[in-house]
Amino acid sequence: SFGGLALGVGLIVDNGIVVLENIIRLREEEGEDLETSALIGTKQVAGAIVASTLTTCVIFLPVVFMQTVSGLLFQELALVVVFALVCSLLVALTLVPMLSSRFLTVQKGMDNKKGKFQKFFLKLETKYSGILEKTLQHKPMVFVVTAVLVVGSFLLVPIIPVELAPQTDADEIDIDLEMADGTNIAVQNLYLKELEDIVRATLPMEDVEYFTTEVRDGRAEVEIAMVPQSERSQSTSDLAAEIRENLTGKVPGADIRVDAQSGLWILRRVFGGGGGEDVQFELRGYDIDKAYEIAQEIKLRVENIPGIVEVRAGRSEGTPEERILFDREKIADLGLSVREVAQVIQTNIGGSRAGSYRIGGDEYPITVRLQPEDRLGTLDIDNISIRTPDGGVIPVSSVIRKESGRGPEDINRINGQRVTNITANLESGIALGEAVESIQAELSDFPLPSGFTIVFGGEYEEQQKAADDFAMSIIMALILIYMVMAGQFERFLDPLVVMFSVPLAMIGVIPALLLTGTTLNIQSLMGMIMLVGIVVNNAIVLVDYINLMRREKNMPVLEAVIEAGRLRLRPILMTTLTTVLGLLPLSFGLGAGAEIQASLARVVIGGLTASTLVTLIFIPVVYITTDQLLEKAKAINWNPFSSTKEVELAN
Structure with missing residues (x-):
């Protein structure tokens, strides 16, 4: 929710800027009194700002219904931004014109004592009008250059690293020590003491807040809480790498894993989503022993991939156990059953259940056991005797065979197939998508036996689900935005003209990601969804004002496009500037955990900046071109883009 407030700071003033700028323009240039300027100025842009606000709001509708981690992350953000924008629209349509009609100090007519800022915009408007007039004479060139920029941007997408969530410094390092059960x-x-001594010698102790240790059967976990990142000279990822290097081979017989918490570590804890490893994949098959052998071979291959560390494969050694194998043929020859032999062994060692006892609605088992001094252990099984049906007595050892070993702690199954988990961590700076691609390439020629499959899970699986969610959300957002604009313009063609501004955002998004070293993750994808609703706002304001010039002043289309471009240049640049400046502090990722929102801010800043600059040239060219095509279509009595009113009149 705080992220939504941070994002909304620059957006909520946009509607007020458009309304106030138009009121001031009417007061200065056309000499209207304050009340008339406020009334007409608001009326002229009301439709445009309502449509632009709705287009920004509807993009969050698909996000609210996401069922993956993305939905959990962005539902509250979406609600906060939507409510903030709706309130800003109400203020822009009511409070801003009312206050302007009473307290605005702008004088009638052109003011010769304009400030430097206003003079700068006047020069910029004049310059822009000249550039626009020239570009409208070279429309094919504009289309070619724009297409090259858009296609070139999309071609750069494959070189951007992909991961589920941006790397963050969570001020915490976890060490997992695993030994035989x-x-x-x-x-x-003793092992834990050695480990702590090495860790304390590695870490600057002034950067450590406290250690916590948890010890259980065959395993120990050490949690190291660090001081905030701003008070440290090294990141937790760098410190974890140093600890990992110093611990290698120093604690014999122990499997040690060092992890600097980052990314979605909070969600892992709150929702229990995975064990915390960066890379998780499953080897599925029915033969668990064969799967263990295959997993060890896969581990050896994965360990050789640069950037992948602490690979664990297969189940742990498990708990020591004594296996009893029955000689079924000999037991049958003696007239006994396996069940009878097993029950005798069970009674002598642990006791047998004879029944149950009920009292007060509760049931208690009744177990028949030998006296403690008479009970036997697993080593004494050979001393147990069993009576045969013919009255003879034989030692149990004559019909059984014993084996010592270790049994698995648990056996996981998915769709009836037994699963062997293989996990690994990544070095700092290695993206999840890059690591998975490296593993897939390494295992592409691995001779996997029939009946076995490898399936990537954990964060990568969540990443794939998120990508599908966002793809569907973008499609739904485009449809909803088109519907909103079709209702605003009451035409089918004008919304298509406005929609041309959407791909223009990629001209700025991809370079922004590359220049800042930002990955493609759920935050940057959310920024792209937001851009779909934001970048059309400038085009809506421009196209709506072109239609206003043609409708109310009967201007020819070329003159209307140039005049509307000149008059709307200032509010378009100002709204873009306020949004960009509002997101600028967020894009720096300053403060604990701020990196998580930085990707979103960088995407919006880059996409909105590039889209605005290109839109000011490209959208007028598209508008003129489509209008000319429409006129040619009308000349042959074919017009699929007629408005509803035009169709009714034609009928």
Whole structure:
């Protein structure tokens, strides 16, 4: 929600700027009194700002219904921005004209004592009118240059790294120490003491707030809380890399993993989404022992990929156990069953359940056991005797065979297939998408036996779901925006002209990502969705005013385009500037966790800046071109883009 407020700071003043600028222009240039200027000025732009506000609001509608992590992240942000924009629209249509009619100090007529800022805009408007007039004489060249810029931007997309969420410094380092199950607690504490000594020698202790340690069977976790990033000279990723290097081979018999928390670490904790590893994939197959062997081979390959560290494959060694294998043929020859032999062994070692006892609605099991001093352990199984149906007594050892080993702690299944998990972490600066592509390339020639498959999960799976969500959201946003504009213009052609401004945003988005070293992630994708609704606002204001010039002043189309461009240049540049400046502090990623919103801000700044500059030239060219095509179509009595009123009159 705070992110929504930060994003809305620059957007909420846009409507007020458009209304106030038009009121001032009428007062200065046409000499209208304050009340008339406020009334007419607001009326002239009311439709445009209502449409532009609605186009910005409707883009968030698909986001609200997302069911993935993206929805969880952006639902509150969307609601905050929408409510802020609706309130700003109400203020722009009511409070701004009322205050302007009473307190505006602008004098009638042209003021010769304009400030430097106003004189600058007057010169800029004159210069822009001249440039626009020349470009309208070279429309094919404008189309070619614009197409080259857009296509060139899309061609740069594959070189941008892809990940689920931007890397953030969470002021925390986690160390996971894993040993064989059954390891004595004293041995665990000894290993943990060695680990802590190495960590304390590696870290600048003035940067450490506290250590917390959790020890359980065969495993220990150390959480190191660091001081805020602004008070440290090194990032947690760099410190984690140093710890990892210093711990390598220093604690024998232990599998150690060091992780600097970043990205969606908060969501992992709140919603339990994964174990915290950067890369997670599954080896699926029915033979669990064969899967373990394959997983070890995959681990050896993945470990050789640069940037991938701390690879773990397969299940842990598990708990020590004694396996009892029955000689079924011999048991049958003696007239016994496997169940009878197993029950005798169970009774002598742990006892057997004889029934249950109910009282007060509760049920308690009844177990028959030997006296503690008579109970046998697994090593004494050979001393157990069993009576055969003919009255003879034989040792159990004659019909069983014992094996010592370790059993799996758990067996995971997905769709009936047993799953062996393989996980790894990434070095700082390595994007998730890049790492997965490297793993897929490394395993492309791996001889995977029949019946086994490799499926990537964890953050990569969530990343793919998010990409599908955002693709659908962009499509839905375009449809909703077109519907809003069709209702505003009451024509089918004008909204298409405005929609040409959407791909122009890519001219600024891709260079902004490349120049700032920003990845494609859910935040930058959300910025692109926002751009779909924001970049059309300038085109809406421009096209609406062109139609106003033609409708109320009966201007020829070329003159109307140039005049509307001149008059709307100032509000377009001012609204763009306020939005960009409002997002500028957010784009720097200053402060703890601020990096998470920086990607979104950079995308909007780059896309909006480029789109505005190109829109001021390209949209007038598109408008003139479509109008000329429409006139030619009318000449042969064919007009699929007629308004509803025109169709009714024709009928």
